[in-house]
Amino acid sequence: MGIISRFALLGALALGAIQVQAAPLEASNLISKRCVNSATDRSCWGDYDTSTDYYNEVPDTGVTVEYYFDLVNTTASPDGYERQVLLINGSFPGPTIEANWGDTVVVHVTNSLTNNGTGIHFHGIRQNYTNQADGVPSITQCPVAPGESTTYTWRATQYGTTWYHSHFALQAWEGIFGGIIIHGPATSNYDVDAGIMFLNDWSHQTSDALYTQAQTGGPPTLDNALINGTNVYDNGGSRFEMEFISGTKYLIRLVNGAIDTHFKFSIDGHNITVISMDLVPIVPYTTQVLSIGIGQRYNIIVEADQATADYWLRAIPQTTCSDNDNTDNIRGIIRYDSSSTSDPTTSAYTQTDDCDDEDLTNLVPYVSKTVGSQDDGDDLAVTIGKVGNLFKWYLGGTTMAVEWADPTLLQVYNGESNWADQSGVIELATADEWAYFIIETTNTVPHPIHLHGHDFFVLAQGTGTYADTAPTLNTANPPRRDVAMLPGGGYLVLAFQTDNPGAWLMHCHIGWHTSEGFALQFVERYDEIKTLIDYDSLNDTCTAWSSYQTAVGLEEDDSGV
Template sequence: MISRLLATSSFTATLASALPGLVHAPHSSALLARSSCSGNTASTRSQWCDYSIDTDYTTEPVDTGVTREYWLELTDVTVSPDGVSRSAMAVNGSIPGPTIFADWGDTVVVHVTNSLSTSLNGTSIHWHGIRQNYTNQNDGVASITQCPLVVGESTTYTWKATQYGSSWYHSHFSLQAWEGVFGGIIINGPSTANYDEDLGMLFLNDWDHQTVDELYSSAETSGPPTLANGLINGTNVYGEDGDSSQTGTRLAVSFTSGTSYRMRLVNAAVDTHWRFSIDNHTMTVMAADLVPIVPYETTVITIGMGQRYDIVVTADQADVADNFWMRAIPQSACSDNDSTENIKGIVYYGDSPGTPSTTGYDFKDACDDETANITPYISKTVSSAQWNDLETASVSRNSAGLFKWYLNSTTMLVDWAKPTLEMVTDNITEYESDDAIIELNEANQWVYMVVQTTLQVPHPIHLHGHDFFILAQGSGTYDSSTVTLETDNPPRRDTAMLPSQGYLVMAWETDNPGVWLMHCHIGWHTSEGFALQFIERKSEIASIVSTSTLEDICTKWEEFQGDYSIEQEDSGV
């Protein structure tokens, strides 16, 4: 059975008028589930067809026999999401791009066409958090699993929705993800909390009136630039409230009293750590990344770059006011933004939104994590490790005076035209030190990895191809003799914060053959080389790769790069 779909979330569908110059492709805003699926109602969200929230998808695979097929086209656009016009890149004409929907157990096929015209860009699309079990070639990382896709060409990614919940896709070529090449992924399935309506994706982005490509030279020479603004699902105002020169439009979300709403938060920023809240309302958090968790309540949630949280908010404040601020607050401890207090949307009761007069919750400005609150619903225990690797993050200037990040004393510098996956299939066994490769050749063994830094900068660490267990996370230098590792059902996710002047202890199993990237999800830092890669179960990789597809994309890229004299100016990923 093949279902051909192009859809967006309810939030995104309301934004067409807020993005001048963008043409939205036809879509349905419905959250689409298989007609044969039953049991998942507003009061029984823990049920899903023949399965439930108690089903462990890591040991009991789900297969619907359904294929969901999508077409995405990348184009250059002119946008004014906060009322100030600038160039950008879009997916199917919108920022954020269309949301991809699937059901738990579906196969997802996405055809991507590179129609970028003005900047001679290659591209690749990464499906953030999707495990890609035995589908490593579809991870979509330039220089790692493929060569960049050239302008005028298309490629197809195929992967299985083995997990369920909320995630996003984004370009993994240069800084394109923060030029607008991103969108949501919703995989329908059970949840640990009940709710009435699903409002879909809610993206939090930082934004500037210069492009990130224009700002990159400043990031390399002077450190992270201060950005001008932020967006909530692709829109916001620019300028002071009450000032006649203020431009743009705020996101407005209608609440019906007594109704509970699911929202799927994504931090899609290049370099902003957010605190998110809705004045007077309490959030029930039920998933972290694509991992269902034991629900907990909070009024303010902290979210690092690349992280996702599924929350439920009940509309129970109509007797207090008609309008409430929805706030995305940059944390000044690690994020520089000129609009620290005016990145806001409006939640309203009634027929139309007004200007709220509500007051935000108190919080401590910090770039920490929700780790202490996270208990995975499906309990797992971490066994003894077979490896014990210690990686240190640092930064310095190279001979050209440019900032470069080092991980394990290496700045990653991989070649667009020579992806690691192709080296593996060509049976190349010698790698350059700046490929930053660690080989993990034993199957189904535990890996422990400690990443630490002495610098006063926190980092969101993202691992491809796996969820990892957070065994420890704290300030100071990691000392195995004094730090107690949490191995009994520790938090697990695909992105977690390395604290400022601190350490992050991670663990995962070698259960997925492939070449997998691990990197800081601050866009500047990825481009400046804060990354390494794992070749996992090398002897099994060639058998799961289509070498003809790999070679075809690379041949076209080499010709394209040569014809247009395109120079690689960043890490390659």
């Protein structure tokens, strides 16, 4: 069975262009439904709406959407400079996975790479009781060996915007990534769904080639950044362009897919209405400049309410936490007149260079949740050191080093529970209890903290030490998401409920830092995990990987995740 296409296309998809779609809810699904999702009422979704508690109630569509991914070695020139890349089905970014809220998603992955294992992680997808589909080598699977295939199956219990990417070494930033759109209701009305807009930093060397420098001398300066897979560099490349029709409200799905860059996003002369963070719908708020950390997503609405002209769209790397040689030239063009070929002359909004999250008071989840109490929270210090001449990051005193060929789920299936110290395991045995974690650092480097398998609640975030600051924890509908910034020289207090058995990674989403050990894993409800494992699939992948690793003499040189 091929991809089930239920999305009417209003425009062709091309490199650097946004795919524009009509309202996605199937007409056949509207019979006897109480409301129709439309430009005048985006809050409704058949028998459901934005007030539906999607953690506990999900549409039963009975629909399966199916995708086939083939990973290949090739070359590409996204900014006019040709280099080696790894791509899915030959496209950059990779194909967008689309589904409706409640659908089942099946993704078949064939590894046709010449000398890389792989594993595809569906970032932000909670994987309720489907931990094995989380796609993390060394944790939920062995890497898929060259010439081998695997299949991931999961339910779209959330709705909104996210992305998938390889979780094998630094492979995501060689080109193994793409978008995920789960169509559902929205907390503000719009006319046109303009699709995903990726923001990525970019180098003319491969990430693997740069890793030696990152390990020995710190993060390298990157050459450029891309907007939806394209930008200019010197005299080459081309800018991303998008046409606005006056009076139209556009939904733009922003994704920061960078390896090491925090962006500030804006469109000259236009306001931005923010309606979701990660996969959590929020009470809408308006801003002119949006701060988006690595791995984060924001759904925004932009109204074409300005004079007919050309306007700069800007993705500005924040030099507080990264270095880029093309900082002032990462721009696209919004055209009200599609026949124009002129560069805009518009001016940027004033913005402060920092790597902070959006103001927490603006990030109010539309479906309200209260965090339960806990007597004490684990304090996880973030530090950095060297092993030999190589930088290693530590979280809670451990720098992660796990084995590709012996993933956590295989250990659980085999009844093992004596975890190696470097596996970074924290066991959470009790169902439906609240777990609090204080993550803090005296280092000045900010970090985007990402948790698999859960949306976490941000109870506090700030600079200084947690003990000295003694912040009041916000437990009354605090921001809820899957990536939040740990401020440089500061703290981040997170909470989540143990409602999803499995082995779940938590890590810094700066690519270099993950590879340098900045990670731990929660083994949640150990006694329930084994019955969720498809042993034959897990064992087949591991057997093939072990044979390949032995045959080529491949040794791990990073954290394993």
